[in-house]
Amino acid sequence: MDTVRLGIIGFGAQGGYYSRILAAKMVPGMTLGAICDIDPARRDAARGQYPDVTTFDDIDALLASDAVDAVVTTVPHYLHPEFAIKALTAGKHTLVDKTKPDLTFAIMFNQRTNPLYIELKQLLDSGELGALRHWNWIITTWWRPQGYYQQSEWRATWGGEGGGVLVNQAPHQIDLSQWLCGMPKKVFAKLGFGFRRDIAVEDEVVALFDLGGGATGSFTTSVHDVKGTDRLEILLDGGKIVVDNSETVTIMRFREEEQVASARTTPESTKRLFAGENILGDDFVTTETKTYHSVWGQQHATVLTNFAAHILDGTPLIAPGSDGIKGVRLANAMHLSAFLGAEVDMGFSEDHFLHELNARIADEGKFDLQPE
Amino acid sequence: MDTVRLGIIGFGAQGGYYSRILAAKMVPGMTLGAICDIDPARRDAARGQYPDVTTFDDIDALLASDAVDAVVTTVPHYLHPEFAIKALTAGKHTLVDKTKPDLTFAIMFNQRTNPLYIELKQLLDSGELGALRHWNWIITTWWRPQGYYQQSEWRATWGGEGGGVLVNQAPHQIDLSQWLCGMPKKVFAKLGFGFRRDIAVEDEVVALFDLGGGATGSFTTSVHDVKGTDRLEILLDGGKIVVDNSETVTIMRFREEEQVASARTTPESTKRLFAGENILGDDFVTTETKTYHSVWGQQHATVLTNFAAHILDGTPLIAPGSDGIKGVRLANAMHLSAFLGAEVDMGFSEDHFLHELNARIADEGKFDLQPE
Numbered sequence A, B: 001m002d003t004v005r006l007g008i009i010g011f012g013a014q015g016g017y018y019s020r021i022l023a024a025k026m027v028p029g030m031t032l033g034a035i036c037d038i039d040p041a042r043r044d045a046a047r048g049q050y051p052d053v054t055t056f057d058d059i060d061a062l063l064a065s066d067a068v069d070a071v072v073t074t075v076p077h078y079l080h081p082e083f084a085i086k087a088l089t090a091g092k093h094t095l096v097d098k099t100k101p102d103l104t105f106a107i108m109f110n111q112r113t114n115p116l117y118i119e120l121k122q123l124l125d126s127g128e129l130g131a132l133r134h135w136n137w138i139i140t141t142w143w144r145p146q147g148y149y150q151q152s153e154w155r156a157t158w159g160g161e162g163g164g165v166l167v168n169q170a171p172h173q174i175d176l177s178q179w180l181c182g183m184p185k186k187v188f189a190k191l192g193f194g195f196r197r198d199i200a201v202e203d204e205v206v207a208l209f210d211l212g213g214g215a216t217g218s219f220t221t222s223v224h225d226v227k228g229t230d231r232l233e234i235l236l237d238g239g240k241i242v243v244d245n246s247e248t249v250t251i252m253r254f255r256e257e258e259q260v261a262s263a264r265t266t267p268e269s270t271k272r273l274f275a276g277e278n279i280l281g282d283d284f285v286t287t288e289t290k291t292y293h294s295v296w297g298q299q300h301a302t303v304l305t306n307f308a309a310h311i312l313d314g315t316p317l318i319a320p321g322s323d324g325i326k327g328v329r330l331a332n333a334m335h336l337s338a339f340l341g342a343e344v345d346m347g348f349s350e351d352h353f354l355h356e357l358n359a360r361i362a363d364e365g366k367f368d369l370q371p372e
Helices: A013-023 A040-049 A059-064 A077-090 A115-126 A171-181 A258-263 A268-276 A298-313 A322-339 A350-364 B015-023 B041-050 B059-064 B077-089 B115-126 B173-181 B257-263 B267-274 B298-313 B322-342 B351-365
Strands: A006-010 A030-034 A054-056 A070-073 A093-096 A132-139 A184-191 A202-212 A215-222 A228-238 A239-244 A248-254 A285-291 B004-009 B029-038 B055-056 B070-073 B095-097 B132-139 B186-193 B202-212 B216-223 B232-238 B239-244 B248-254 B285-291
Touching: A006 A059, A006 A298, A013 A030, A013 A040, A030 A059, A030 A298, A030 A322, A040 A054, A040 B216, A059 A077, A059 A298, A070 A298, A093 A298, A115 A239, A115 A248, A115 B232, A132 A171, A132 B132, A132 B202, A132 B216, A171 A215, A171 A322, A171 B267, A184 A322, A184 B202, A202 B015, A202 B132, A202 B186, A202 B202, A202 B216, A215 B132, A215 B202, A215 B216, A298 B004, A298 B132, A298 B232, A322 A350, B004 B015, B004 B055, B004 B059, B004 B298, B015 B029, B015 B298, B029 B059, B029 B298, B055 B059, B059 B077, B070 B077, B070 B298, B077 B095, B095 B216, B095 B298, B115 B173, B132 B173, B173 B216, B173 B322, B186 B322, B202 B322, B322 B351
Parallel strands: A006 A030, A006 A070, A030 A054, A070 A093, A132 A215, B004 B029, B004 B070, B029 B055, B070 B095, B132 B216
Antiparallel strands: A132 A228, A184 A202, A202 A215, A228 A239, A239 A248, A248 A285, B132 B232, B186 B202, B202 B216, B232 B239, B239 B248, B248 B285
16 A cells, blocks of 8 residues: 545544645555535535545445545544444444544544654653643643534534543643653542533543642643633643743753752752742843744644654654543543532542443433443 | 831841932931841941941840830841740840741731832722632742752751742742732642752742632742743633733733523524633633833832831831741641641641641751740
């Protein structure tokens, strides 16, 4: 195989977007193989835009055909697992926007291809700035008005979607937090269920992550801040990083590890500090600021390119399913902590989580329970 | 009485500072009545600077004299309660930098006189911006190098000081948080004890406050960030406030409460939102930015002036002891939560806290236990 033919499952906003990226030839090694949608009007639209591409009205028909080598699912979240299992069973490589535990495939964690976060991860992984002390991310730029939740019956329900901002909007930052700063040992979270939206699930989250050895992470997200904040701060032994709006990075590098310099101070030098002297010297901190500009489609095109390259020649995946499960575990841990009103050890049993989730699905009375 | 004669107990850096504020006639209704210090060199310095002011080498002698009507204590924290009780028993009005529960007097919460926080409190109390959703304060500008902790045996010990950054540096912001945003119902905190300093007590704090009804507060403080952050963000139903460096305030006022505007949206208008349209209108948010400049001595002079006015004519105190206890309860709750590894209800018993504190004082083996 020298080209991967991709089937788009669901020709809504996201499916249309992926089609345009492929049509724009932004993904080496991949072509648009087929489009599948149950809605006749959408199939008409697809044929109008891509006359050479076969359309299907049913996922089973698409998978039974030889039109595609791989699929990307852009359907309601609750259909992802079912469709992904169908596609994998039919021998198609599979890329999903979000995932569920125990399925292994690639995930559209497009922010992992953002040059800002790639360079930030390289800096953190290099060890140049030493061990982590704490991070704090306020990511409330996910404003969703009430009309958004009226789009469908399954949205923002326990049975249909399995949660709110933690499973729909914030998974990208939840993944980035662990990709950049590591998985926590314990999680404590406060969730507001229907706090400022008329929904069953969480529209507001504040959480503390215990990263072990005294290091911590603080995470705030919500869907009701019309002037949302996106501010990530990371303090390390040898430096400090502030990321504003996922666009501007300020890197403060220390001449040596802060506690090494601190250990040489004395009561006498502390007096000079309180008198206003910079006792570590003006060259102790070197500050660098970088601004990144995003290019339309580039992040998703990079994930698709990587997905194609993995299928074609085994290039390691940017976001394999085995990594995706970390973010899912974190979201589940935040849910479970809020359900129990207690800190949760990251060794928690998935059955415990499902049991609590199913209690809420049962109360809701609109959807089938999850298999425990 | 038409003038309050103030006795300065302890002529170190802080006592010298208060003396200069009084000598500069920045405090109407108050004069420098006496200076007390056990150190002969400091008494000599005091006589050199203020030849007309009586000095004492012993607090009991000062209190037995008729030289002062009121005192301010600027001694090691562990002596505050003892000295305050002595002063109150001797019939002197008393102002302390920090306090302990069950003593009732004024507290040097000078930040309550900062015009920035006064105007912010007025704005919040006015109700113009509606109910609180969440606040997040990162206050890590309290950098203290190791030499600071070598100044004395009692500093940063359980028996001598009773804690670290929560009892020494951050009480001002802990007080402001509850003064501005109200007391929480429950507190969960992670404290790093000797995390990046060679001390017994906490040098790192992250905490979640449950304010009831889904509203929350997130609090981060530490003494080991050489490039400390001071950033307070408050989200409300009708607006959002960001305070940078206790100096710049950005107030975003919404045309109406956010959830009222949200409730009028539809699936159709949400599609226009995702297509990039500002569906609430460009006039939905009005942004105002104010910058405040601090004047040397002004905050402390204002607290002293208020203290004098309260003594002279009953003017309500800016920070009565009964308010100070709220900050102490909050600090104790954060300690107790970290000791227990669990969320603490703000109705916790002070005996429970003292019992846990005494266990740590006993382990330390250097100081007497606190009375339980």
